[in-house]
Each structure stands twice: as structure tokens, then as C-alpha cells.
């Protein structure tokens with residue numbers, strides 16, 4: 001088993017009450033069974049409160065439910081009472097681990113940071129060439145010795161990352177090329193002969209905004225921002241947007257492309273990046289036009305928190321890709337070329 005880390009991984013340190021969008025905000029907090037067993041033994045007022053707030057959610061998970069958009073243990077100084085009262089070592093796996101993400105592929109494990117954490121997002125946005133071990137010789141030799149399918153996916157992921165970081169092209173064309181390449185990859189996975197793509201049709205990108213507005217949304221401010229950006233079709237994103245989105249797209253590719261090991265589908269992850277691009281590019285443009293000083297980091301971070309990190313929203317996106325012809329590869333390529 002080898003563990004692969006991006007170069008920036010060790011830079012992360014939680015900034016706690018200086019964080020502009022804490023992970024103690026908006027989310028229910030999963031409590032793993034080992035932590036729950038310990039929590040059942042905690043004495044005093046903190047123990048009583050833990051047992052009172054620990055409930056089973058609609059998915060059968062044991063959680064601290066957010067109250068008024070806040071973890072019940074996030075205090076008025078924006079610090080964690082569990083951390084203070086019983087110690088950092090007794091935080092749940094979710095609280096102690098976030099924003100670190102570990103993805104296990106049997107022969108190797110990849111470790112990433114999540115873009116939903118502002119501090120992690122800042123680190124990723126300022127980093128260069130950071131995924132050096134990913135798809136490298138160590139991973140490939142493990143995959144090639146055991147699993148042709150994984151080996152093929154690793155190579156396809158590297159080619160996708162190369163296409164997305166080809167700075168000679170505007171980002172929308174890189175996305176179109178990446179989708180085109182992955183249509184061919186998908187044909188090979190399906191055992192089908194790659195076919196030339198037909199000309200796509202587009203009726204604008206309003207349907208992508210409409211879909212995001214139907215999602216589960218945590219923050220009313222996010223909903224308003226989506227509604228306003230949808231109407232502001234003429235605004236232009238700032239010059240720096242593409243360089244930042246490139247980092248987000250790379251994070252996304254390394255985080256999700258290999259889901260195809262189970263789903264058999266490489267197009268879901270690429271189409272989700274295209275949706276993220278359409279939404280965040282327009283949000284950046286709308287905020288820039290209004291002189292609203294929200295950093296691009298916060299737009300990408302918030303997209304990650306609202307959409308990427310929601311199981312329901314991700315499933316809804318994938319279901320629309322399967323159902324709605326407007327998300328076919330040829331129609332998305334036509335849409336990107338029109339942007």
C-alpha cells in the first residue's frame with residue numbers, strides 16, 4: 001500500500017475562529033461509532049449536552065444536527081466546546097480530519113484537501129504543480145501489476161489533467177477538449193467503437209442555473225447570488241478567474257475521476273466540472289460587475305460546500321446528466337463554445 005499526497009498537504013493548519021466560513025457552520029456533523037462510544041462515557045454538563053444533541057438523521061447516521069445553521073458545540077467565540085472541554089483527541093473523525101480527504105483504491109491511497117475549507121482552498125489556489133505523485137510511477141506500477149482497468153483510468157486521468165492545464169487555450173476550450181477526450185475514453189470502457197460526435201445544439205446556460213436553484217441550498221445568500229448572476233448574462237469574469245478555476249478543476253479531477261472504478265463512467269466528473277465552471281464564472285463576473293469584493297476563493301469554496309460536498313446534489317447532477325439531452329457531450333461542447 002502506498003500513500004500519495006499533494007505537495008501542499010502538510011501546509012494546512014486550521015485557522016479556527018479566524019475562518020470566514022467554518023466547517024461548524026451549515027453542516028450536520030457525522031459522529032463515528034468509536035467517538036460515540038467515548039462520548040457516552042463523558043461526565044458532567046458537556047457529557048449531558050453531547051448525549052442530548054446526538055441524534056440519528058434521515059440516512060441512519062449518528063450526527064450533531066446544525067441548529068440555526070451552527071453546530072450546537074460551536075460557541076459564541078467561534079470555538080469548539082468539545083475541543084475545549086474534553087480535548088482535541090476526542091473530536092470525531094469528521095471534525096478531526098476535515099478538510100483532509102482520504103480515498104482508498106485498495107493498492108494505494110490518495111490524500112487530498114477539500115476545497116470546501118477556505119484555508120485549504122487558499123493553499124490550493126496559490127500552489128503550483130502540486131499533484132506530482134499522482135498518476136506517477138509508484139501508482140502506475142501497482143495498478144499495472146494487478147488491474148488493467150485502474151491502470152487505464154490512471155493514464156486517462158493524467159491526460160485529462162494535461163488537457164485542463166494547457167495554458168495555450170482559454171479554459172472553455174480546454175473543458176470542451178477534455179470532454180471530447182473522455183467521450184473516447186468512455187467508448188473504450190464500454191467496449192464500443194469510438195464514434196465521431198455530431199454537431200451539438202445549445203439554448204444557453206440558464207438551465208444549469210435553474211437546476212442549481214432547485215438543489216438543496218444551505219445559504220439564502222448563495223441562492224440570491226445564483227439568481228442575480230443568472231440574469232447578468234453580459235458580465236465578464238475577471239482576468240484571473242481562469243487561473244484559479246484551473247486549480248479547482250485539477251482538484252476535482254484528482255478527487256473524483258477514479259470514481260469510475262465503481263461507476264464505470266468517466267463523464268460524470270467532467271460534466272460536474274463544466275457545471276461548476278458555468279456557475280462560478282458567471283458569479284465571478286456578476287460580483288466583479290457590481291464591485292462586490294467577494295474573493296474568487298470564496299466563490300469556488302462556496303460552490304464546493306454547497307454543491308460538491310452535498311451527496312444529494314451530486315446525485316441530482318449525475319441523474320440529470322443521464323436524463324436531460326442538454327447535458328449530452330455534443331450539446332455541452334456547443335454550450336462551451338458559445339460562452
Ligand code: SF4
Nearest residue numbers: 014015019023117119
Ligand atoms: S473550514 Fe477549515 S479553516 Fe475553517 S474551521 Fe473548518 S477546518 Fe478550520
